[in-house]
Amino acid sequence: DAKTTQPPSMDCAExxxxxxxxxxxxxxxxEYVYWYRQIHSQGxxxxxxxxxxxxxxxxxxxxxxEDRKSSTLILPHATLRDTAVYYCIVSPGGSQGNLIFGKGTxxxxxx
Amino acid sequence: xxxxxxxxxxxxxxxxxxxxxxxxxxxxxxTMYWYKQDSKKFLKIMFSYNNxxxxxxxxxxxxxxxxxPDKAHLNLHINSLELGDSAVYFCASSPRxxxxxxxxxxxxxxRLTVL
Numbered sequence: 043d044a045k046t047t048q049p050p051s052m053d054c055a056e057x058x059x060x061x062x063x064x065x066x067x068x069x070x071x072x073e074y075v076y077w078y079r080q081i082h083s084q085g086x087x088x089x090x091x092x093x094x095x096x097x098x099x100x101x102x103x104x105x106x107x108e109d110r111k112s113s114t115l116i117l118p119h120a121t122l123r124d125t126a127v128y129y130c131i132v133s134p135g136g137s138q139g140n141l142i143f144g145k146g147t148x149x150x151x152x153x
Numbered sequence: 154x155x156x157x158x159x160x161x162x163x164x165x166x167x168x169x170x171x172x173x174x175x176x177x178x179x180x181x182x183x184t185m186y187w188y189k190q191d192s193k194k195f196l197k198i199m200f201s202y203n204n205x206x207x208x209x210x211x212x213x214x215x216x217x218x219x220x221x222p223d224k225a226h227l228n229l230h231i232n233s234l235e236l237g238d239s240a241v242y243f244c245a246s247s248p249r250x251x252x253x254x255x256x257x258x259x260x261x262x263x264r265l266t267v268l
Contacts, residue, residue: 076256085157085243085259086196127194133255140209141257143196 045069046130051148054124060117062147064130067111072134075106076141077115079126086129086143089115120151156180157260159244165266166234174229174263176244184208185227186245186257187219196243202227231265239267 047065054060066075077089090097090104092113097104103116117124129146157178166172178185186209187199201209205221216232231238244260 078257080196083262085245085262086257088256088258091256129196140198140201142198145195 045132045142046144048128048130048144048147050145051150053150053152054117054120056122056151056153057119060115060120060124060149060151062115062117062128062130062149063112064115065112066130066132069110069132070134073132074134075104075110075113076131076133077102077104078129078131078141078143079124080129080146081123081126089128120149122151122153125149125151157244157246157258159242159260159263161263162261163264163266165268167268168234168236170234171230171232172234172265173231174242174244174265176227176229176260178225178244178246178258178260180246180248180258181225182246182248182258183224184247185221185224186247187227187229188243188245188259190241190243190262192240200227200229234265234267236267239265241265 074091074093076091078086080086090102092104092106106113127146127148129143131141160175184203186201190196198211199213200219202221218230220228241262241264243262245257247255247257
């Protein structure tokens with residue numbers, strides 16, 4: 043079973059920031075927080091991951107709370123092409139890491 | 154160049170047939186995976202191979218047999234296809250470096266329909 047909890051769906055206006063929350067209250071010290079997304083009919087796409095510190099890349103920012111029990115994925119300027127199911131996953135990564143996908147959040151970006 | 158490729162993209166077949174799905178990655182990764190996404194959109198890992206050795210088999214029926222001729226290829230062979238095998242199958246690869254975070258790269262998927 044997935045170790046994360048996400049809202050089933052969210053809407054966002056085009057051009058605005060999309061903030062997707064994730065709860066992972068049972069996360070272990072060696073587990074990373076990963077975010078993937080799946081655009082309709084395509085394979086999942088890696089977005090970003092982090093361990094303790096906040097992270098930013100060209101796609102998104104990841105904010106992890108100090109106690110690491112929750113995180114937020116931020117898409118700073120959402121476009122229609124960002125409409126997808128977003129998955130938050132915790133995993134130790136490396137040789138022990140498997141991705142267990144939950145139900146994710148269906149983000150709909152509207153014009 | 155496509156990083157992770159799968160063939161065919163669509164596969165329609167009759168119950169009881171045997172079929173294979175091929176996967177190739179040109180990323181130089183050591184680990185490859187097969188996932189199944191059912192009609193309810195749940196994505197579940199089936200197998201994981203590291204350097205041609207099986208490291209994960211998630212209670213998948215014996216009718217499913219992964220074959221890895223080299224570390225760039227992981228094919229999925231399915232015997233005696235059943236209606237419940239209809240799904241989208243995704244291949245993925247990762248560097249799987251011990252002691253570090255890991256990122257998986259997914260193929261475009263193969264939609265299998267069993268009639």
